[in-house]
Amino acid sequence: MELDPRFAQSLVDIVAAELNQNVNITDNHGVIIASFSKERISHIHEAAARMLMSGPIREFSVTDEEERRLKGVRQGFNVPIIFGDCCVGVIGVSGEPAIAAPYARLAARFVEAALESNARQEKLVRALREKEELQSTLLNKVISVQEEERKKISRELHDETSQALTSIIVGLRVLSEHVHSDGERQKILDMRDLAVRTLEAVHHLAVQLRPALLDDLGLVAAAQKYVENYSRQYNIQVELSVVNISRERFLPEIEITLYRILQEALTNIAKHAKAAQVQVTLRKYRGKLLLTIKDNGIGFNADILSGAASDTCLGIHGMHERVALLSGNFYIDSTEGEGTGITVEIPLRRRKKTESGLGQAH
Known part of the structure; x- marks a missing residue:
C-alpha cells in the first residue's frame, strides 16, 4: 500500500x-x-x-x-x-x-x-x-440462450413443420381430384386452404423468431426482407437506406442486436405511433455501425422513460440493454405530435474468420 x-x-x-x-x-x-x-x-x-x-x-x-x-x-x-x-x-x-x-x-x-x-x-x-459486470454477463448469457433457442425453433418450424404442412396440402389436392361429390370436394379444398394459411403463419412465425437470411446473408439482407414484409403487412411506407455497407458481415452479436432493435422499433410504430412513413438508415461510419429509425407518428412524452412510468417501456429498455452489452450508445427522441426517432451506435470490432471463409476484418 x-x-x-x-x-x-x-x-x-x-x-x-x-x-x-x-x-x-x-x-x-x-x-x-x-x-x-x-x-x-x-x-x-x-x-x-x-x-x-x-x-x-x-x-x-x-x-x-x-x-x-x-x-x-x-x-x-x-x-x-x-x-x-x-x-x-x-x-x-x-x-x-x-x-x-x-x-x-x-x-x-x-x-x-x-x-x-x-x-x-x-x-x-x-x-x-463487479455487480454491474456480473449483471451484464448474466444478461448476455440469457440473450444468447434465447437467440439460440429462437434459431432452433425457427429451423424446426421451417424444416419439419413446414414440410409436413406442405405434404398435407399436396395430399389434400390429390385427394380432392379423386372424390365425386362436389360437397366433399369443397370440404377437402377448404381444409387445403386452412393448411395453406397455417403454413403461411408458421413461415411468418419462423421468420419472426430467427430469419434464415440473417444467418446466411447477414444484417442488410435480413433488414431489407423484414422491411418489405412489414410494409406489406401494416401498409406503412418504410424507406431503408444502407450507406457504406455492401455485402459486409459483422459479429453475430452486432447483427442480431441491430436486427432485434429494428424489429422492436417497427413493431412499436405499428402498435402505437399511428405513422404513415418511417425512415430507416443503416450506416457504417468511423468504426461504428449507426442505425436510425424515424417515424412521422404521434410521438410521446419522453419523460415517461424515467421514473415510475418506465415500467411500461420494457421494450425500449430491452433495446437499451442490448446496446449497452456491446459498449454502444442508444438515444431516443420523441415529441408529442412530431414523431419519434431512435439512434443506435455500436462500435465495430475485428471479425474472426468463419469456417466458410466469409469472415472479413472491419
Missing part, C-alpha cells in the same frame, strides 16, 4: 490550513511526497528515513540541532501514518516539538481516517462495478 502524491498533497493543504503550520508527508521510504513548502517535495526527510529503516515504527521529534545537521528536516514533531497494519508514511508538523506533537497526532489520525474512508469508497465502487 502506497500513498498517492496528489491525494497526500490535498490532505497536506487541508491540514496546514486548519493548523496554520507547515506540514509535510513522506512515503514509506522517507521521501517527501507532499508539503506545504512545495520546494521540499522529492527531498529525503533523513530523520523519517532513519526511523522507517530502523525497524520499530514510532513517533519522533526534531530539534534545532537535528534540523541543522540532517537533510530535508525541520524542527517539529512527526507521527507515522498507519493504514491496514502497515506504515504507509510519516506526517510532520513544524514548530516547537512539545507544541507541535498534539497537532501532528491529530493530523495523522485525520490522514488515516481519510485513507480508510477512501478505501471503503473504492471497495464499494469496485463491488458495484
Whole structure:
C-alpha cells in the first residue's frame, strides 16, 4: 500500500490550513511526497528515513540541532501514518516539538481516517462495478440462450413443420381430384386452404423468431426482407437506406442486436405511433455501425422513460440493454405530435474468420 502524491498533497493543504503550520508527508521510504513548502517535495526527510529503516515504527521529534545537521528536516514533531497494519508514511508538523506533537497526532489520525474512508469508497465502487459486470454477463448469457433457442425453433418450424404442412396440402389436392361429390370436394379444398394459411403463419412465425437470411446473408439482407414484409403487412411506407455497407458481415452479436432493435422499433410504430412513413438508415461510419429509425407518428412524452412510468417501456429498455452489452450508445427522441426517432451506435470490432471463409476484418 502506497500513498498517492496528489491525494497526500490535498490532505497536506487541508491540514496546514486548519493548523496554520507547515506540514509535510513522506512515503514509506522517507521521501517527501507532499508539503506545504512545495520546494521540499522529492527531498529525503533523513530523520523519517532513519526511523522507517530502523525497524520499530514510532513517533519522533526534531530539534534545532537535528534540523541543522540532517537533510530535508525541520524542527517539529512527526507521527507515522498507519493504514491496514502497515506504515504507509510519516506526517510532520513544524514548530516547537512539545507544541507541535498534539497537532501532528491529530493530523495523522485525520490522514488515516481519510485513507480508510477512501478505501471503503473504492471497495464499494469496485463491488458495484463487479455487480454491474456480473449483471451484464448474466444478461448476455440469457440473450444468447434465447437467440439460440429462437434459431432452433425457427429451423424446426421451417424444416419439419413446414414440410409436413406442405405434404398435407399436396395430399389434400390429390385427394380432392379423386372424390365425386362436389360437397366433399369443397370440404377437402377448404381444409387445403386452412393448411395453406397455417403454413403461411408458421413461415411468418419462423421468420419472426430467427430469419434464415440473417444467418446466411447477414444484417442488410435480413433488414431489407423484414422491411418489405412489414410494409406489406401494416401498409406503412418504410424507406431503408444502407450507406457504406455492401455485402459486409459483422459479429453475430452486432447483427442480431441491430436486427432485434429494428424489429422492436417497427413493431412499436405499428402498435402505437399511428405513422404513415418511417425512415430507416443503416450506416457504417468511423468504426461504428449507426442505425436510425424515424417515424412521422404521434410521438410521446419522453419523460415517461424515467421514473415510475418506465415500467411500461420494457421494450425500449430491452433495446437499451442490448446496446449497452456491446459498449454502444442508444438515444431516443420523441415529441408529442412530431414523431419519434431512435439512434443506435455500436462500435465495430475485428471479425474472426468463419469456417466458410466469409469472415472479413472491419
